[in-house]
Amino acid sequence: MTSHSSSNAATTLDEAYQPRANAADIARIREGLGTRAIVIVGMMGAGKSSIGRRLAQALHIEFVDSDDEIEKAANLTIPEIFETYGEAHFRDGERKVIARLLSDGSKVIAVGGGAFENPQTRQDIAEHGLSIWLKADFETLMARVRRRSHRPLLQNPDPEGTMLRLLDARAPNYALADLTVPSRDGAHADVVQACLHALGAHLQNETDPK
Numbered sequence: 001m002t003s004h005s006s007s008n009a010a011t012t013l014d015e016a017y018q019p020r021a022n023a024a025d026i027a028r029i030r031e032g033l034g035t036r037a038i039v040i041v042g043m044m045g046a047g048k049s050s051i052g053r054r055l056a057q058a059l060h061i062e063f064v065d066s067d068d069e070i071e072k073a074a075n076l077t078i079p080e081i082f083e084t085y086g087e088a089h090f091r092d093g094e095r096k097v098i099a100r101l102l103s104d105g106s107k108v109i110a111v112g113g114g115a116f117e118n119p120q121t122r123q124d125i126a127e128h129g130l131s132i133w134l135k136a137d138f139e140t141l142m143a144r145v146r147r148r149s150h151r152p153l154l155q156n157p158d159p160e161g162t163m164l165r166l167l168d169a170r171a172p173n174y175a176l177a178d179l180t181v182p183s184r185d186g187a188h189a190d191v192v193q194a195c196l197h198a199l200g201a202h203l204q205n206e207t208d209p210k
Ligand SMILES: Nc1ncnc2c1ncn2[C@@H]1O[C@H](COP(=O)(O)OP(=O)(O)O)[C@@H](O)[C@H]1O
Pocket: 042, 043, 044, 045, 046, 047, 048, 049, 050, 051, 110, 144, 145, 183, 184, 185, 186, 187, 188, 191
């Protein structure tokens, strides 16, 4: 990223203000990526789909959501797939769809929250992509998922308990992602900028290791 100086007194070292990525930063990220995909992982409600779409727009590359692709391939919604064929069938389709999406060039892929649990999928992503864990705290996740009813795993009397258990079980795998970006409440654009900054730094480090 381009260097900058800031006199913003509110800026702390922990939550440092980052300069907005400019056209040269975007070009460098695209070049550094080559044919690899950016794969957004993390819990339901982390913002994978909404941030992934905006990140792809910022990078001028294609965006795909693995959940949408699974729905298209099955001609059924995700709740319908879970209800008719069960979760194992969904997971099998998810693994295949992600492998296909990874095989045809650079793009941003938002995957479903459970996709990174599959070791084969993690390996495929490591080989053909750069992964970003969009990390949000429990309260933020709950506030976001509460508004919607399209996630079959949360259609039960205790969605909080389910989310807590899933977060606990999955966090060690999410932590294997190449990059971790906080997904705080506030403007989506700020989370996109944080992704661009993390990508820029990571790719710079790949070409220019210290
Ligand atoms: N700063 C933010 N970053 C990401 N998502 C946010 C943010 N603020 C609000 N949201 C909302 O959270 C909801 C969940 O996002 P979504 O992209 O569906 O998550 P996921 O695909 O990870 O389940 C969406 O309605 C999104 O607009």
